[in-house]
Amino acid sequence: MLQNPNPAPAYYQQAETLLVAVDCIIFGFDGEKLKLLVFKRKLNPFAGAYSLIGSFVHPSESTTDAARRVLFDFTGLQDIFLEELHVYSEVDRDPGARCISIAKYALIRVTDYHKALSDHYDTEWVALDSLPELVLDHNRMVADALQRLKQKAQFYPIGFELLPKKFTIPMLQRLYEEIFERSFDARNFRKKLLSLTLVKPLPEKDRTTSKKGSFLYRFDYKKYERLSKKGFQFSLFKI
Amino acid sequence: MLQNPNPAPAYYQQAETLLVAVDCIIFGFDGEKLKLLVFKRKLNPFAGAYSLIGSFVHPSESTTDAARRVLFDFTGLQDIFLEELHVYSEVDRDPGARCISIAKYALIRVTDYHKALSDHYDTEWVALDSLPELVLDHNRMVADALQRLKQKAQFYPIGFELLPKKFTIPMLQRLYEEIFERSFDARNFRKKLLSLTLVKPLPEKDRTTSKKGSFLYRFDYKKYERLSKKGFQFSLFKI
DNA sequence: GCAAAAGTGTTACGCTTACACCCATGG
DNA sequence: CCATGGGTGTAAGCGTAACACTTTTGC
Known part of the structure; x- marks a missing residue:
C-alpha cells in the first residue's frame, strides 16, 4: 500500500x-x-x-x-x-x-x-x-x-449455520423448505446431499422427532473449503 | 413506519x-x-x-x-x-x-x-x-x-451494461470470456443466448470487426423484468 | 398393532457439451 | 481468390425430477 x-x-x-x-x-x-x-x-x-x-x-x-x-x-x-x-x-x-x-x-x-x-x-x-x-x-x-x-x-452452505452442529437430514430439509418456501422430495434431497460428500455420518441418532430416530450428520467445513478453492460450487438443487 | x-x-x-x-x-x-x-x-x-x-x-x-x-x-x-x-x-x-x-x-x-x-x-x-x-x-x-x-x-444479465445498447453476439461472447477468464464454444454460446429469447435481433450489421459483418441485437430489459418476477433465473452457462 | 417419521432405487427427460464445415465480404 | 471472422446442427452423456413402498419403534 x-x-x-x-x-x-x-x-x-x-x-x-x-x-x-x-x-x-x-x-x-x-x-x-x-x-x-x-x-x-x-x-x-x-x-x-x-x-x-x-x-x-x-x-x-x-x-x-x-x-x-x-x-x-x-x-x-x-x-x-x-x-x-x-x-x-x-x-x-x-x-x-x-x-x-x-x-x-x-x-x-x-x-x-x-x-x-x-x-x-x-x-x-x-x-x-x-x-x-x-x-x-x-x-x-x-x-x-x-x-x-x-x-x-x-450456492453456499450457509444453512448449516442455522442448525445444531449435529443435525439430521430431515431437519436440514425442513430448514431448506422454510428458506425457499417450497417442498423438496425427500429421496432426491437426501441423494443430492449425500452425493456431495460434504456431510459426515455419525453413529448417533436423534430421537426427538420420531420413534425410529434419525441419524445425525456433521458438515465438513474443511472439505468444503478445500473443494471451494478448486472451483467447486455448492448447490443442493437446480435453480 | x-x-x-x-x-x-x-x-x-x-x-x-x-x-x-x-x-x-x-x-x-x-x-x-x-x-x-x-x-x-x-x-x-x-x-x-x-x-x-x-x-x-x-x-x-x-x-x-x-x-x-x-x-x-x-x-x-x-x-x-x-x-x-x-x-x-x-x-x-x-x-x-x-x-x-x-x-x-x-x-x-x-x-x-x-x-x-x-x-x-x-x-x-x-x-x-x-x-x-x-x-x-x-x-x-x-x-x-x-x-x-x-x-x-x-445469474444476472449485467454484462449487457458494459456493451453498447446494440451489440453483436461475438462481442458479448468476448466480454463473457473476459469476465470469466475462460472460453466458450461459439455455437453453444449463441444457441443458449438465443434460446432465452431475451435479445431482439435488429436488421443491421456491425462491420467494424469483420468483412462479412455481424448482426446487431438489443437486450430486452422489459421482457427480462417480466420473466424475473415470475421466478425466471438468467444464466448463460452451467456453473 | 398401529401411527408416524425415516429410509431406500429406478426411469424418463431435458440440458449441457463436444465437435467441423460453409458463408460472406473486403482487400 | 483468399484470408478473416460469422454463422449453423447433431449426438452422447449427465444430472434432475418424478414416483411408492418398507422399516423401526413408542405408545
Missing part, C-alpha cells in the same frame, strides 16, 4: 462527519420455523417499540467489530456467521438524527443461544411470517436480508 | 460521528479487454498516485446520491448500473483520518463515456490484468469487485 507522502490537508477536517450505526438481522431456526431476533426498546426514541439489535459504530472499531460486539452483548455468542447486507443511508431514514446504518445479517444456532440474556435485554424470537412493525426502516432491512438469505443459500 | 414518539435524547448527540466516503469501482469493456477507470490525484494526500474515483458523503445526500454525483462529475454519465459492494471500515485503513468507505461498483458503456472530462480530471482506463498500485485499500476493493462481478454475471 502506498504510504501517505504528505499530511492530510484541511480538506479532510472540513468534510462533514455522520453518525454510523450497525443493525443486525439475526436469523434462527427452531426446527420448525425461521425466526428473527428482535428486542423491545427501553429507551427513547421509540421506547417500547420493536427494533433490530444495533449500536453506533465507535471510531475505535470497524463495523464488523461493532456488529460482533452487539451480537455478543445480546446473545452471548461469538464466532457466528455474519455478513454485510447493505448500507441504508436515505437522508430522512431516522427522524432523530442524520444517521446511516450498515445492516448485517447473522445466522445463529438457536440451541447455542444464551437464554439468560434474553430477559435482561427483552429480546424475542419472532416468526418471519408474522413480524411486528419495527422502528425506522428495519422492516425493509429484514425483507432485504430474507431475499439475500435465499440467494446465498442456493 | 413508526413515528418518533419522543425527541431524541442526549445519547444521539454524544455518539461519535465518522467521515464517510464512497469509492467507485468503474468497469468498462472496450471490445477486447475489461478495464477499470482510475484517476491520478492532484491533491494531497497521495498527490500523483492512482486512486479510485470517490468523495466524502455529504449529510444532505444518501451514499447512492454521492456515488452518482461523482460518477456524473468524472464521466458525464447518468443512469448507469451502480451497486453496493462492501463497506471498508478498518480503523487504520486511511492514515489521514478515521474514515470508512462505502465501495460501489459501476458498469459503464465505454462508447457513451464522455471523453472530454477525461483530460480535465486526469482519468485513465487501465486493463484489469495490469493495474497500477492504488492508494489506501483500493486494490483490495477492485479485487473484491471483480469477484462480485463474476458472481453476479452468472
Whole structure:
C-alpha cells in the first residue's frame, strides 16, 4: 500500500462527519420455523417499540467489530456467521438524527443461544411470517436480508449455520423448505446431499422427532473449503 | 413506519460521528479487454498516485446520491448500473483520518463515456490484468469487485451494461470470456443466448470487426423484468 | 398393532457439451 | 481468390425430477 507522502490537508477536517450505526438481522431456526431476533426498546426514541439489535459504530472499531460486539452483548455468542447486507443511508431514514446504518445479517444456532440474556435485554424470537412493525426502516432491512438469505443459500452452505452442529437430514430439509418456501422430495434431497460428500455420518441418532430416530450428520467445513478453492460450487438443487 | 414518539435524547448527540466516503469501482469493456477507470490525484494526500474515483458523503445526500454525483462529475454519465459492494471500515485503513468507505461498483458503456472530462480530471482506463498500485485499500476493493462481478454475471444479465445498447453476439461472447477468464464454444454460446429469447435481433450489421459483418441485437430489459418476477433465473452457462 | 417419521432405487427427460464445415465480404 | 471472422446442427452423456413402498419403534 502506498504510504501517505504528505499530511492530510484541511480538506479532510472540513468534510462533514455522520453518525454510523450497525443493525443486525439475526436469523434462527427452531426446527420448525425461521425466526428473527428482535428486542423491545427501553429507551427513547421509540421506547417500547420493536427494533433490530444495533449500536453506533465507535471510531475505535470497524463495523464488523461493532456488529460482533452487539451480537455478543445480546446473545452471548461469538464466532457466528455474519455478513454485510447493505448500507441504508436515505437522508430522512431516522427522524432523530442524520444517521446511516450498515445492516448485517447473522445466522445463529438457536440451541447455542444464551437464554439468560434474553430477559435482561427483552429480546424475542419472532416468526418471519408474522413480524411486528419495527422502528425506522428495519422492516425493509429484514425483507432485504430474507431475499439475500435465499440467494446465498442456493450456492453456499450457509444453512448449516442455522442448525445444531449435529443435525439430521430431515431437519436440514425442513430448514431448506422454510428458506425457499417450497417442498423438496425427500429421496432426491437426501441423494443430492449425500452425493456431495460434504456431510459426515455419525453413529448417533436423534430421537426427538420420531420413534425410529434419525441419524445425525456433521458438515465438513474443511472439505468444503478445500473443494471451494478448486472451483467447486455448492448447490443442493437446480435453480 | 413508526413515528418518533419522543425527541431524541442526549445519547444521539454524544455518539461519535465518522467521515464517510464512497469509492467507485468503474468497469468498462472496450471490445477486447475489461478495464477499470482510475484517476491520478492532484491533491494531497497521495498527490500523483492512482486512486479510485470517490468523495466524502455529504449529510444532505444518501451514499447512492454521492456515488452518482461523482460518477456524473468524472464521466458525464447518468443512469448507469451502480451497486453496493462492501463497506471498508478498518480503523487504520486511511492514515489521514478515521474514515470508512462505502465501495460501489459501476458498469459503464465505454462508447457513451464522455471523453472530454477525461483530460480535465486526469482519468485513465487501465486493463484489469495490469493495474497500477492504488492508494489506501483500493486494490483490495477492485479485487473484491471483480469477484462480485463474476458472481453476479452468472445469474444476472449485467454484462449487457458494459456493451453498447446494440451489440453483436461475438462481442458479448468476448466480454463473457473476459469476465470469466475462460472460453466458450461459439455455437453453444449463441444457441443458449438465443434460446432465452431475451435479445431482439435488429436488421443491421456491425462491420467494424469483420468483412462479412455481424448482426446487431438489443437486450430486452422489459421482457427480462417480466420473466424475473415470475421466478425466471438468467444464466448463460452451467456453473 | 398401529401411527408416524425415516429410509431406500429406478426411469424418463431435458440440458449441457463436444465437435467441423460453409458463408460472406473486403482487400 | 483468399484470408478473416460469422454463422449453423447433431449426438452422447449427465444430472434432475418424478414416483411408492418398507422399516423401526413408542405408545
